[in-house]
Amino acid sequence: MDCDKCGNPAVMHAAYSGLHLCEKHFCRSVEKRVRRRIREDALLSPDATPDDPETWVVGLSGGKDSVVLTHILHETFAKDPRVELLALTIHEGIEGYRDESVDACLDLVEALDLRHELVTYEEEFGLRMDDVAESDPLGMAPCAYCGVFRRDVLSRYATEFDADKLLTGHNLDDEAQTALMNVLEGDVAQVAKHFDASLGSFEERAEVEELVPRAKPLRDVPEKEVALYAHLKDLPAHITECPHASEAYRGEIQRLLLDLEENHPGTRHSIMAGYEELAGIAAERYRRGDGPEMRECERCGGATTRSLCRKCQLVEAVDAA
Ligand code: SF4
Ligand code: ZN
Structure with a gap:
């Protein structure tokens, strides 16, 4: 199969989008999706x-x-x-x-x-x-x-x-x-x-x-x-x-x-x-x-809904074993 963007040999076929992509266009498409996510989810502060x-x-x-x-x-x-x-x-x-x-x-x-x-x-x-x-x-x-x-x-x-x-x-x-x-x-x-x-x-x-x-x-x-x-x-x-x-x-x-x-x-x-x-x-x-309600773990101060956070509970159990 050939790349849908340029006609070079495809390295992959994405069934969910129907696209065949060559190495260059596949890598670009991955990078593009990742960068879009960074812009949307991890927006750089103007400061x-x-x-x-x-x-x-x-x-x-x-x-x-x-x-x-x-x-x-x-x-x-x-x-x-x-x-x-x-x-x-x-x-x-x-x-x-x-x-x-x-x-x-x-x-x-x-x-x-x-x-x-x-x-x-x-x-x-x-x-x-x-x-x-x-x-x-x-x-x-x-x-x-x-x-x-x-x-x-x-x-x-x-x-x-x-x-x-x-x-x-x-x-x-x-x-x-x-x-x-x-x-x-x-x-x-x-x-x-x-x-x-x-x-x-x-x-x-x-x-x-x-x-x-x-x-x-x-x-x-x-x-x-x-x-x-x-x-x-x-x-x-x-x-x-x-x-x-x-x-x-x-x-x-x-x-x-x-x-x-x-x-x-x-x-x-x-x-x-x-x-x-x-x-x-x-x-x-x-x-x-x-x-x-969120409160502080009695042992480590971490955020939790209980008196002891999950991590402190597990460390305690492992120490006691
Ligand atoms: Fe990952 Fe191994 Fe830890 Fe499981 S035990 S979370 S597989 S590193
Ligand atoms: Zn804790």
């Missing part, structure tokens, strides 16, 4: 100047998503002194796996000459995911602990670095899976959070939760396209799967969505379009004060 730039923290795990995000952000802002990028890598204490992906991060930040910080669960919480997976005091999937710890580290360090934005590499498939899981679990509070996290209203959210505003610039790009982009650009991404990856429910949803997408191209996009509208309605309700 940002070369003397007083914004700091954007990028969560860099070394996997294809975060490597592609960091690469495109760098290409976009390398010559714009109003934005300073800082890559933040988290080592969860997963032998073998994470050491290799940290190497991928180091290769990338060296090639792009980016500021880079490495944080470990060991130093932050006094634990390693290999041990947590083994002891598993609450009988959950390792990812259920790991995700809570990761969100905590990202938001605390974004605050510590005085970041203006926190960007992560979630792609369209990740987002559609999360949306479907929240709907199927009936978790309206999570649905409402999506609105604040992904659709602007940064100042409001930052004020309410004292959190650094966040954005997911890859959220319009399907996982397969992120992988193809990383491959075509020869980016140093680490592709092995984590040995503890066992979020069984997400796996089921992922298979379901892939089947649906195959039989009904465009399903992921339509899920997200509807979900955003629902999230807006849910968020509005919470803003009117119908939602749970």
Whole structure:
């Protein structure tokens, strides 16, 4: 098949749009979607100047998503002194796996000459995911602990670095899976959070939760396209799967969505379009004060609806095991 834009040999066919694209036009189309998201979700403040730039923290795990995000952000802002990028890598204490992906991060930040910080669960919480997976005091999937710890580290360090934005590499498939899981679990509070996290209203959210505003610039790009982009650009991404990856429910949803997408191209996009509208309605309700009240965690001071935040509950359970 030939590229619909220029007639050169196509490297991909997107069933949801019907387009065949060659390497050049495919890469351009990915970059265009990511930049549009940056403009819409992570708008640069008019107050940002070369003397007083914004700091954007990028969560860099070394996997294809975060490597592609960091690469495109760098290409976009390398010559714009109003934005300073800082890559933040988290080592969860997963032998073998994470050491290799940290190497991928180091290769990338060296090639792009980016500021880079490495944080470990060991130093932050006094634990390693290999041990947590083994002891598993609450009988959950390792990812259920790991995700809570990761969100905590990202938001605390974004605050510590005085970041203006926190960007992560979630792609369209990740987002559609999360949306479907929240709907199927009936978790309206999570649905409402999506609105604040992904659709602007940064100042409001930052004020309410004292959190650094966040954005997911890859959220319009399907996982397969992120992988193809990383491959075509020869980016140093680490592709092995984590040995503890066992979020069984997400796996089921992922298979379901892939089947649906195959039989009904465009399903992921339509899920997200509807979900955003629902999230807006849910968020509005919470803003009117119908939602749970936020207060400070007794131990760490983080924002929570309970006396102890989820992270402190989990650290306590792991310590007691
Ligand atoms: Fe953590 Fe699960 Fe990701 Fe492994 S797959 S790094 S355990 S969240
Ligand atoms: Zn806490």
